Amino acid sequence: MKPTLLILTQVSPHHRDAIAAVFDILYAPDAASRADQLATHGERIRAVLTIGSTGLSAADIDAMPALELVCALGAGFENIAVAHARARGIVVANGAGTNDSCVADHAFALLLATVRAVPQLDAATRAGTWRTALPLRPNVSGKRLGIVGLGTIGRRIARRGEGFDLEIGYHNRTPRGDAGYRYFDNIGALAEWADYLVVATPGGPDTRHLVDARVLAALGPAGFLVNIARGSVVDTEALASALRAGQLGGAGLDVYESEPEPPSILLDCPNVVLTPHVAGWSPEAIAASVAQFLENARRHFAGQQVLTPVA
Structure with missing residues (x-):
């Protein structure tokens, strides 16, 4: 059975298809759908994919008792409640180096x-x-x-x-x-x-x-x-x-x-x-970020250390 992943940022259908080969996806790229997915499916979410500016709050983390992995698609993680995640034993990783x-x-x-x-x-x-x-x-x-x-x-x-x-x-x-x-x-x-x-x-x-x-x-x-x-x-x-x-x-x-x-x-x-916060956006950079997320996820669920842990 695939682990359930909550995606909190815009991801193209092409890349969502690649991620769906590994995860059961809940797609919530805006605040309203995020709240709905957490309320409805929070109990079964084991991983979250977000970005630094969107982040993941301590309250969001507490709404997901099975959560074990949080990944930022890019390098930034400033709005992820990292300390709160660590206190729960949740692994946090980012997309360092991909863009x-x-x-x-x-x-x-x-x-x-x-x-x-x-x-x-x-x-x-x-x-x-x-x-x-x-x-x-x-x-x-x-x-x-x-x-x-x-x-x-x-x-x-x-x-x-x-x-x-x-x-x-x-x-x-x-x-x-x-x-x-x-x-x-x-x-x-x-x-x-x-x-x-x-x-x-x-x-x-x-x-x-x-x-x-x-x-x-x-x-x-x-x-x-x-x-x-x-x-x-x-x-x-x-x-x-x-x-x-x-x-x-x-x-x-x-x-x-x-x-x-x-x-x-x-x-x-x-x-x-x-420009509208696109410095890290290109087909090459996004593909590399998604590939690194998938490798971090593969390693985590195989019991291995992720490639880019947030220190």
Whole structure:
């Protein structure tokens, strides 16, 4: 008999078919269906597949007495009640490593689009405006790239930065002994040094509004911010104020505090490029994430350790 799996995030029919070969699926990608499935089938659910932003609360966990495995489809797990799950002996795993390249690619797409004002140039061209009537945009290459969070995604961003002849600096809770980049123990000092600041740190209460008005002021009117981490890391109101006052050169955001609603306070700000939290989404990345989930599940139900346990 297949174990019952509750899926709390959007999964394509193709990938649901692959998962259904292993699990009896309960599909609940929205709050209403989630509550209904927990109320109706909570007693028999043995595994949950979610994402970091959706998470899984302690109350949800308590509604599933047979639960033994919780997996995040991506790397993030900030809204999963990990400590509560562990106290129940539930294994928690994530999709670490499956979409790192995709996210790093997107970070650079946002950086290029923002620094070179690609959306504005596209709109101007469609309106019949020729280059002589437009302001010059700076080079991307040959500048200083500051990375907030030098994990696996941060490292991939750094490697792409090297390809653009960028000098790399980073801020982490502790320095990385195997990283040959300049370390800053203070994010404000990193922002003051950098031309570009890319946020790649985990979300959660420890990093909420880490990028605040002080950091944005240090980055300055010639500086550019990119966030592919979590919207909570950047103070949205401070960002809007800095952009409107000309105190920041521009921002490229894949994530924002108002998700899934667009950040209304930023919509009329100059030089902002927005995408709808898709940095980690590509056919290749999603396929790899689903495959890793299935391997973690196979290992767990075979009595083996999962590949990517959440520490």
